[in-house]
Amino acid sequence: MTPLLTINGLSKAYPGVIANDDVSFDIGKGQIHALLGENGAGKSTLVKMIYGLVRLDSGTMTLNGTEFAPPTPHAARSSGVAMVFQHFSLFEALNVAENVALGMEDPPKQRLLAQRIREVSEAYGLPLDPSRLVGDLSAGERQRVEIIRCLLQDPKLLIMDEPTSVLTPQEVGILFETLRKLQSEGTSILYISHKLEEIKSLCEAATVLRRGKVVGECDPRAESARSMAEMMVGSTLHTPSRKAEAPGEVVLDLRGLSVASSNPFGTSLKDVTITVRAGDVLGIGGVAGNGQDELLAALSGEALATTDAVKLNDVGIGHLGPNARRALGLLTAPEERLGHAAAPDMSLTENALLTGAIRENLVTNGFLKWPATRAFAEKIIAEFDVRTPGPDVAARALSGGNLQKFVIGREILQRPLCLVVNQPTWGVDASAAAAIRQALLDLAAGGAAVVVISQDLDELMEISDSFAALNAGRLSAPRPIKGLTVDEIGLMMGGAHDLEISNA
């Protein structure tokens, strides 16, 4: 196979960290090539160099036999490289066609553009109405907007950064159909992911990065998921373990919980009803934007409900604010680490106070006990292996994984009766993720009720006892995780948004 893009000895250093070190590999014409690696392995930096967002320090790239060093994304696009980012850059208040036009160099008239969007979306099995407001679209549909924006430019190389993290299993299937169709037409795809089963089913070549270096190349179809994971991590993986225990009393009892979202494009919770017993881990799946943030806010006390909609140990607490709920033993850890779970510019000591003030008894008559607070922060750092010079460091100076260990540790060390976490391992490296999952399981084994809201199905399958899914603000009835198939989970998450027909 003739290579489309040849990468030779690419290096990129940031102050204090080498993001890419002498990276070389080829992407063949019409090949779906996987770029594998943990968070922080340097995948994003590498593709940003290919896409012209980041300038390389040394090394060369050749596209179609000619030297290729795009100074800007604009130059990369005109050479035929397109990219779909993990985080969408769309305006919620504009419609689909307007959003697509904003990303184009020379957009045609709206009516013509709408026509072209319809054609492309039908040709590739990605139905999309150009006149709909992006704010009303699901995450999967928003991704289609981004993909179609790329396809309109007729790319030779399409880069996809973690495209499936926002999709239901059915939507993943449809996306793969589209990608295979593109491949059959000769488009090369660079596919970034850490989900190994997907890569096995989709890709024909893979480059594995670890700490900025290429540590292996393989044909994913010939490897097992475990062997690729170990290549990625560089050591044997520790799988969280737990003992089976008889379930205890009901700790958290939600009955008909309905809360309007504070965000105009958010999802209101509708009639959420569920119970969680002591020692149980309830996994709540669902595509992003289906009420996860709202559910966490309704449990943390940031959004209030009627008294009996939320009960903890049979006491109605729906009307209580965050601190009153903490005092009773319901603790939470939101998804957004910086700016929600922790204040970016405050020190870890000050951030330990943020939720620990009451249960750790860090305040007397309104006066703060700084020595005790500092000791609490140091305890979190020590017990949860937070890598930091000390508790005086600002939260924003920590890496995502370390800050997440700090945030989860802060709640666990307060001995909750019930802990609710949203995306506990999002953007966290594999070993920190394993440590966090183990800590959650240990907490449940110690008799607490644990609710894990996550978009990572593998994670939920690994640690939950039962599974429920959020779809448009409604929570499905929970089912025991044992014996649940991926198809069933997908249907609980809301299927594939009227997509089955178009690709059938």
Added chain:
Amino acid sequence: MIRLEKRPQPSKAWIVFTPVVAVLLTMIAGGILFAALGKNPFEAIRTIFWDPLFNEQFKAFSRPQLLVKAGPLILIAIGLSLGFRAGIWNIGAEGQYILGAICGAGVGLAFYPSESAWIFPLMVMAGALGGWAWAMIPAILKTYFNTNEILVSLLLVYVAEQLLASMALGLLRNPEGGGFPGSRNLGQIDALSNPELITGTGMHWGVVAAFIAVIFAYILLNRHMLGYQIRLTGESPRAARFAGVKPKLLVIFCLGTSGALAGLAGFFEVSGPAGQISIDFNSGYGFTAIIVAFLGRLHPVGILLAGLLMALTYIGGELAQFMLGLPAAAIQAFQGMLLFFLLAVDVLSNYRIRIGHGSEKTGAA
């Protein structure tokens, strides 16, 4: 190519250093301004910063003025800084200052000619209450109707000025004043006056109150839950709600406190240095205090120093007008430059300057 690179955490050295750099840059830019006006820039700068304190001819008058001017600036700025830390912008301290003066003086004059020792404390409370009540208007409008406190508090200054004129011409006018506008002179009535406590220093009760406010604000911000909540709200409103902060209560507390302190400043001014309610009693302390609060990095000790520095430019500015014939507007522009440079240089505490091509700002992902 010059680029700004975000520091991993704010530089402690620069936080202390930026006000000094800002003052130096103001001196340079101000010097150019004065030179353009045809004055000797070195002489002008010396007149503003040096002569008030050390010139044999002026120091006897100017030195006490330092505390007289700094007192209200510090007192108001301390109150404002609490709100500014939490992202609550009270721009109307000038109006609260006027209301404090009217209410304090009004209560005192209502008891005239009683000599009771209880009157002065009562006036202090009335002054604080007047400023507090005036600040409650934007506070309540913000919490109940979600109005913008910047606009409401600012516009209420102009309402307060009209009220002041009406008081000076009507209700509080001195019945023995031969029809001239303005109230009785409180300084001449022992029970109602706020005298100089130590002769030749300018120290009066308002200055004492300012020092006490500095100490209380320091303790509040560093040792108390409420101060922590104020800082947390300013840094990250969402994290503050997660920590159980009630934003509306904080708005009421911050606006109320800053209003009460501005009211106190107004009262101590009217019963002391100014002496009477007059049409043009207010002299811009409420606005200048905003500069003082930022110049002091919203930190109580910083505000103390900034208030003294600002007072110096006031006194020195008057001296320069009088000695060198500089226009008043040039002095105001000079003071404004101080805030301008401070905010500009402020970038350096969170960012560092990189010169030349190098690594992009995008972090390693």
